[in-house]
Amino acid sequence: MEYRLLGKTGLNVSRLCFGTLTLGPLQANLPLEQGAELLQKAYSCGINFWDTAELYFNYNYLRLALKKIKDLPVITTKSYAYNREGALASLEKARREMDLDVIPVFLLHEQESALTLQGHKEALDFFLESKERGLINAVGISCHTVAAVEAAVDFGCLDVIHTIVNFKGIGIKDGTIEEMLEAITRAHKSGLGIYAMKVLGGGHLIPEAEKAINFALSLEELDSLAVGIASPAELTVNLQYFEGIKPPEHIVRELARKKRRLKVEDWCTACGSCVENCPQQALFLENEGEHLRAAVDHSRCILCGYCGAYCSEFCLKIF
Numbered sequence: 001m002e003y004r005l006l007g008k009t010g011l012n013v014s015r016l017c018f019g020t021l022t023l024g025p026l027q028a029n030l031p032l033e034q035g036a037e038l039l040q041k042a043y044s045c046g047i048n049f050w051d052t053a054e055l056y057f058n059y060n061y062l063r064l065a066l067k068k069i070k071d072l073p074v075i076t077t078k079s080y081a082y083n084r085e086g087a088l089a090s091l092e093k094a095r096r097e098m099d100l101d102v103i104p105v106f107l108l109h110e111q112e113s114a115l116t117l118q119g120h121k122e123a124l125d126f127f128l129e130s131k132e133r134g135l136i137n138a139v140g141i142s143c144h145t146v147a148a149v150e151a152a153v154d155f156g157c158l159d160v161i162h163t164i165v166n167f168k169g170i171g172i173k174d175g176t177i178e179e180m181l182e183a184i185t186r187a188h189k190s191g192l193g194i195y196a197m198k199v200l201g202g203g204h205l206i207p208e209a210e211k212a213i214n215f216a217l218s219l220e221e222l223d224s225l226a227v228g229i230a231s232p233a234e235l236t237v238n239l240q241y242f243e244g245i246k247p248p249e250h251i252v253r254e255l256a257r258k259k260r261r262l263k264v265e266d267w268c269t270a271c272g273s274c275v276e277n278c279p280q281q282a283l284f285l286e287n288e289g290e291h292l293r294a295a296v297d298h299s300r301c302i303l304c305g306y307c308g309a310y311c312s313e314f315c316l317k318i319f
């Protein structure tokens with residue numbers, strides 16, 4: 001496994017980052033022990049970089065996995081906090097629920113532009129102060145927009161950006177892949193650590209996985225690439241792609257066949273909360289017979305799983 005320094009943070013991370021959203025209730029909902037074992041196995045294979053978020057409701061998997069790991073992996077988490085109280089609550093929740101004294105990387109979740117970053121300034125200041133106090137090693141943002149990458153560079157005091165990069169630009173809300181690459185080149189030159197999300201376009205590029213991963217690996221500006229992993233087979237295949245080894249055809253075919261999709265359960269009450277909160281505008285309300293309910297535009301959905309967190313009826317699941 002190749003390792004890179006994450007910008008100027010001093011954190012040495014594996015080029016393959018374990019995207020842990022897949023483990024918990026918003027996606028595969030693996031039994032706790034099984035998810036923790038997968039993380040431990042990944043760690044023993046050299047993956048020392050794990051990406052989570054408060055929204056993923058999966059700190060318990062990481063906590064259990066960490067019990068059997070001697071050296072701490074680099075863990076990134078994220079929060080939607082916009083003020084000091086919210087930021088304090090998020091930091092304390094992460095420390096308590098993962099049983100960690102120090103959070104290696106704390107990100108403001110889903111920033112869109114200089115305006116949203118300004119709107120979260122109080123929380124950001126709190127995280128930067130917590131870094132001074134030694135409770136966080138590095139601070140940054142995650143985003144789906146070119147504008148947020150540019151704003152993060154202009155802000156001047158951030159360490160890390162986690163943004164969408166894939167060869168088709170799937171999921172980039174305000175521009176093309178070329179524009180995103182321009183922005184991350186500027187960010188990289190400014191010394192920010194950058195790790196990519198949605199390298200496989202939220203599942204849309206699984207049939208072209210080798211090409212998609214090689215494209216992202218060829219970008220020197222990317223210190224690491226987060227890939228969602230939900231089974232030992234997915235772990236093996238991703239490790240092989242990152243080592244430049246062609247995985248066995250039958251396993252690749254099997255994984256491609258299991259193309260994941262977002263499903264809306266019949267008991268949807270059409271409250272509209274998921275529609276308002278989908279970052280890709282992939283949800284809408286439609287009449288199915290007499291019944292108004294949420295529906296998915298699968299061509300826009302990048303399987304981020306975020307909508308599941310906004311449904312109090314537990315209607316949204318990725319299968």
Ligand code: SF4
Nearest residue numbers: 278301302304305307
């Ligand atoms: S529909 Fe849900 S899973 Fe799909 S992009 Fe929107 S929030 Fe993400």
Ligand code: SF4
Nearest residue numbers: 268269271272274311
């Ligand atoms: S949040 Fe849940 S109940 Fe409300 S519209 Fe979406 S799927 Fe239906």
